[in-house]
Amino acid sequence: MVKEVSEEEKRVEEEFEPLIVAFCCNWCSYAGADLAGTSRFEYPTNIRIIRVMCTGRIDPTFVLEALRMGADGVLVAGCHPGDCHYQKGNYIMEKRFSYIKKAVESIGIEPERVRLEWISASEGGKFAALVRELTQQMKQLGPSPFRLMNDPK
Amino acid sequence: MEEEPRIGVFVCHCGVNIGGIVNVPEVTEYAKKLPFVTYAEHNLYTCSEAGLAAIKTAIKEYNLNRVVVASCTPRTHEPLFRGTCKEAGLNPYLFEMANIRDQCSWVHMHEAEKATVKAKDLVRMAVAKAALLEPQTEPEVEVKDVSLVIGAGVAGMTAALSMANQGFKVYLVDRDKEPGGIVRRLYKLYPTLADSSEVIDPLIEVVKSHKNIDLLTSMTLKEVLGYVGNFHVTLTSSGGDKDIDVGTIIVACGALNYRPPKGLYQYGVYDKVITQEELDGVLKRGNVGEPERIVMIQCVGARKGEIRPSELEAFPRSDTAELLRKILKARKEEGWPYCSRICCMNAIKNAILVKERSPKTDVVILFGDLRVYKEYEDFYRMARDLEVRFVRHIEEVPPEITQRSDGKLEVAAYDALSGLEVKFPTDWVVLSTPLRPRRSEVLLARMLKVPISTDGFLMEAHLKLRPVDTNVDGVFLAGTVSGPKDIPESIISGEAAAARASILMGNRKVVTDAITAVVDEGLCIGCGLCEEICPYGAPKIEDRKSKVREILCRGCGSCAAECPRRAITMRHFGEHQVLAQVKALLMPEA
Numbered sequence: 001m002v003k004e005v006s007e008e009e010k011r012v013e014e015e016f017e018p019l020i021v022a023f024c025c026n027w028c029s030y031a032g033a034d035l036a037g038t039s040r041f042e043y044p045t046n047i048r049i050i051r052v053m054c055t056g057r058i059d060p061t062f063v064l065e066a067l068r069m070g071a072d073g074v075l076v077a078g079c080h081p082g083d084c085h086y087q088k089g090n091y092i093m094e095k096r097f098s099y100i101k102k103a104v105e106s107i108g109i110e111p112e113r114v115r116l117e118w119i120s121a122s123e124g125g126k127f128a129a130l131v132r133e134l135t136q137q138m139k140q141l142g143p144s145p146f147r148l149m150n151d152p153k
Numbered sequence: 154m155e156e157e158p159r160i161g162v163f164v165c166h167c168g169v170n171i172g173g174i175v176n177v178p179e180v181t182e183y184a185k186k187l188p189f190v191t192y193a194e195h196n197l198y199t200c201s202e203a204g205l206a207a208i209k210t211a212i213k214e215y216n217l218n219r220v221v222v223a224s225c226t227p228r229t230h231e232p233l234f235r236g237t238c239k240e241a242g243l244n245p246y247l248f249e250m251a252n253i254r255d256q257c258s259w260v261h262m263h264e265a266e267k268a269t270v271k272a273k274d275l276v277r278m279a280v281a282k283a284a285l286l287e288p289q290t291e292p293e294v295e296v297k298d299v300s301l302v303i304g305a306g307v308a309g310m311t312a313a314l315s316m317a318n319q320g321f322k323v324y325l326v327d328r329d330k331e332p333g334g335i336v337r338r339l340y341k342l343y344p345t346l347a348d349s350s351e352v353i354d355p356l357i358e359v360v361k362s363h364k365n366i367d368l369l370t371s372m373t374l375k376e377v378l379g380y381v382g383n384f385h386v387t388l389t390s391s392g393g394d395k396d397i398d399v400g401t402i403i404v405a406c407g408a409l410n411y412r413p414p415k416g417l418y419q420y421g422v423y424d425k426v427i428t429q430e431e432l433d434g435v436l437k438r439g440n441v442g443e444p445e446r447i448v449m450i451q452c453v454g455a456r457k458g459e460i461r462p463s464e465l466e467a468f469p470r471s472d473t474a475e476l477l478r479k480i481l482k483a484r485k486e487e488g489w490p491y492c493s494r495i496c497c498m499n500a501i502k503n504a505i506l507v508k509e510r511s512p513k514t515d516v517v518i519l520f521g522d523l524r525v526y527k528e529y530e531d532f533y534r535m536a537r538d539l540e541v542r543f544v545r546h547i548e549e550v551p552p553e554i555t556q557r558s559d560g561k562l563e564v565a566a567y568d569a570l571s572g573l574e575v576k577f578p579t580d581w582v583v584l585s586t587p588l589r590p591r592r593s594e595v596l597l598a599r600m601l602k603v604p605i606s607t608d609g610f611l612m613e614a615h616l617k618l619r620p621v622d623t624n625v626d627g628v629f630l631a632g633t634v635s636g637p638k639d640i641p642e643s644i645i646s647g648e649a650a651a652a653r654a655s656i657l658m659g660n661r662k663v664v665t666d667a668i669t670a671v672v673d674e675g676l677c678i679g680c681g682l683c684e685e686i687c688p689y690g691a692p693k694i695e696d697r698k699s700k701v702r703e704i705l706c707r708g709c710g711s712c713a714a715e716c717p718r719r720a721i722t723m724r725h726f727g728e729h730q731v732l733a734q735v736k737a738l739l740m741p742e743a
Binding site for chain 2: 030033037048054057096
């Protein structure tokens, strides 16, 4: 898909490559990312996946520390409602995520830098599309304030 | 003092799959400079015999105590590499993978340079985690070679018999006074038109007289404690309670025939509007007579009532029991969302039986979709040869049933081919209704901790790959408890569940994953949050401290993330291990 890009957008794109940390659950979203690979769905290289067994494992600290250390965006991805391998880890995460979002806002970071998504093991295409979307979004947001603080140059 | 990590890194070319995009030698050289990396090499195929041998040799030669393989996904290859580590005398949990194929070379094929940078990042992250890995022991438990089968229908009896014939002791429990389930109450069976008693009676006889089967009728479950291999079950009846200890449980308590509410298609209003089950009874008693016409209506209360958006909204915050209650309430009038699988064949069978007894009767089957699969196509043709009329109607417009002045019923429906209204004066209207889940299963599912699907049936562990397993180790499903099935399918699932349970009981022991929660009792204040959120009941507060029963813990880690005192650590996915990956990615120098 070719889209007209303005000069301004082009400039931002050339200058800045965001880094996105993704915490994916083993059973659905990590498998969905694997499927994107098996299906050869191309997406930007800006994402790094950390595997956990369940989104329920993802401590708010994981997300906040990733941001503090300079991640431009953090994705939390798990099984669709009702599909959790551990029955309700994703519901626990969903509830927890509203607090995470508030915490992120309260430290002066755009809440759009953190995302919660449900991706099943069969949604390779969705995963690839999501990474494209997130990368674009982070490019528009620009480098995270913490990244600038950690790395002033 | 603990040994300093000595990490070996093996970067895989995967033929050209990785090596064609990512600069593998460069990544290998990069890995050599990472903290604690003693040795690094690249292989054409790390998972090949030569690749695995190279890992084993390097472990010995360089005295490696951690291994990182940068190749494909741990979801398929971790067990293989773990096994290799084990063979070389290394604890299998001292192994970590970096997925530089599925999540790198395969998705960044046009950005080789960036893909190489990413591969280095992924290797660095894996090495950082590997340095902090700890050896783990997979807990092993004894499995009692006794099984409990809940429900003595055709599936339950089949499962019980299969296990009993292998020499295992089986408790076969049923809430009814007599075994036999739904099949015992049926008349003739499709497609053979044999009496149901020909199928079920011999089975009942064998089960009753088998020395390894303890048949307990008029009994239900009261409580289930314990875990795979060691379930402690309390059964209850009017005569009192009975405690048994079993190693495996097969749930085969079946389903019910859906009875339409009064007024749906005038059911309960006119006494000549009946269900297929009731027609079965009429045929059995020989009371069908020689009516001019019988109209059957398919999918009454089935394939209806899709879950509405408002129900879905409530879903994330409800547990399974609440969800089921909601669905049940919504379905009360609308029926059930699924295809019940057996009703088409059942209607055709009863149509044939009517035609055999009264060839002049015009039998009309009103359907939206007719589903006759596998060899049943022949049975459908047989009905057509007997001049049973199949009329496709517009399902969205439910047929209307009225009584004429002469006392006959009249069915008005919209013909799907012409789009016109057609009217059938008729003596009987027969409603084909689905099998539906039992309400009492909510309690049972709760006791066993087996989830319920959105259709209301007990849910299998994997729809395709594990159709008789549940998410609970040692608990299996047979028959219609997991969804509508006909008799051959129920027998197959009964045999399958018995085979799955027999593997456990035959081995007499089971190994479970070492990824479990560990409580630091010094930090724990006994708040009970972990106990509250755990879906498996693994943590329990005793003497104001949380105690995790390892064997119940499935390793999701929700408790560790929720613990306000950070007193819970997950084995293999500890906070320090995950954060090490984050730090290695974002602040490698610090």
